[in-house]
Amino acid sequence: MSEIDTPLVRAVNVHKSFGRLEVLKGINLDVTTGQVVCLLGPSGGGKSTFLRCLNHLEKIDRGSVWVDGKPVGYRLSQNRFYEIREREVALQRAQIGMVFQRFNLFSNRTALENVTEGPIQVLKVNPKEAHETAVRLLERVGMMDWANRYPAQLSGGQQQRVAIARSLAMNPKLMLFDEPTSALDPELVGEVLTVMRGLAADGMTMIVVTHEVGFAREVADKAVFMFDGIIAEEGIPVDVFSNPRHERTQQFLSKVL
């Protein structure tokens, strides 16, 4: 297989259970560089869990997750996956940005400090350079005027934009979004989606768990529907949304559209 054919993200037969509840029942997914993939479906379908498996925030029970040709959370040697230490996983996570539903900005640091934290602490960039990058990124998400505010002094939409800047500061190969607009007041959703559209247009590889069907239809290269721990249907948004083949997808879309 040539370099170009290798997908940036490859999930192979991913299984995950919480106790006796099987949340993921064998997920296979390929995402190539520059693609925007939206994961859709009802709550409890396993979308968020699957996303969290991609950067090893959840440990998978079976199968494998590959990012940039390397297994996430494991070292492959002689046909065995050896678990690696948390600090080695950290190196892998540094290349994978993640945006959370509840923003999770460091509440004891200003917007600017949230963005410089990763580069300074993890990438060991010198503070001056990190500061310049942070200023550039905060300008990009339209948050430079609030750079010295603490998270609690910002609206949800503003916090989420800072959270996106914080992820981007690590210069990630891939961005994961876990329902980035679900905790926002309706009038604040737009500002976050605008930033995400901009990212997609710039060629960022993105996997987005979302309920925003409009965003998925407009921005996504691929829409993936998950129900009860399996992928029921996937395809180009225009096709899937107008011609859902799977009965569950039809039901889901009839409710949200």
Add this chain to the structure above:
Amino acid sequence: MDSSKFSGEIPIVPLRKWGRWVSAIIIVLLFIALIVSLRHAQIVWGDVPKFFTYRTMIQGLYMTVLLTLACMATGIVLGVIVAIMRRSTNPVMSWMAWLYIYVFRGLPALLQLFIWYNLALAFKTIGIPGLFSVSTNAVMTSFVVGVLGLGLNESAYYAEIVRAGFNSVDHGQVEAAASIGMRPSQSMRRVILPQAMRVIIPPTGNDFINMIKGTSLASTIGVHELLLSAQNIYSANFRIMEALMSAALWYMVLVSVASIGQYFIEKKFAADRSNPASMKKVMATSLNPNGFFRRFVGRSEVPA
């Protein structure tokens, strides 16, 4: 009634707070009775300020402060380590931490002091066979025994305080730290600990004040702190109440100083930047001299 008639300004009469005046009068009378009876008591009051500045009392004061600081430092350092061990994913570590807390919190501090004090009865020497060995009595001075007995006891309590602080930090913060590639140690140092401080600081001040008084236990093993100094004074001149009173005064001074320190440290940390409302709250506080009177006469809170 037709409310349209009352269009003009009508004065509001505040509720009369009779209970406050009645309780104030009772308390004042009780205080007068106390002062009168103390004047008739068989205490030579003139001796109290005299003993207060005795050389031995000042040395005791110094020792009390030194022992408090040493015990709290020991307690905090070990407590943080034990708390971190307690939340370790390594089951041996967390079980050891649990056992440590169980033992050192479970035993009375005085008993622990006595065990350390009498350690030489069980072990003549301390050391690692073949490497080094020292006489137990040489190492276990009364000060060292005091620090071990009170400091280890404190560390067990402190570990629980730190654990509560860790638990107060939202798990999302830890996940966010992980998602930008922070190692667990970085996440602890940069994200969890600083945020846990807000919960940890107030009970630390409390423990500190407790420790000031708790060091008096060390008088039983011959540490020349305030209480033993007072005892030494009255064993020489039999002015028992007078000597105890002047020691009591010193404890009140120390506790007052610690309380003021606690107030300022809490103000610094309680100003939770994640919660703008709490920053206002710390401005209006009980140490405000206007606070008591304002509450007594029932006026409303300080305007923001």
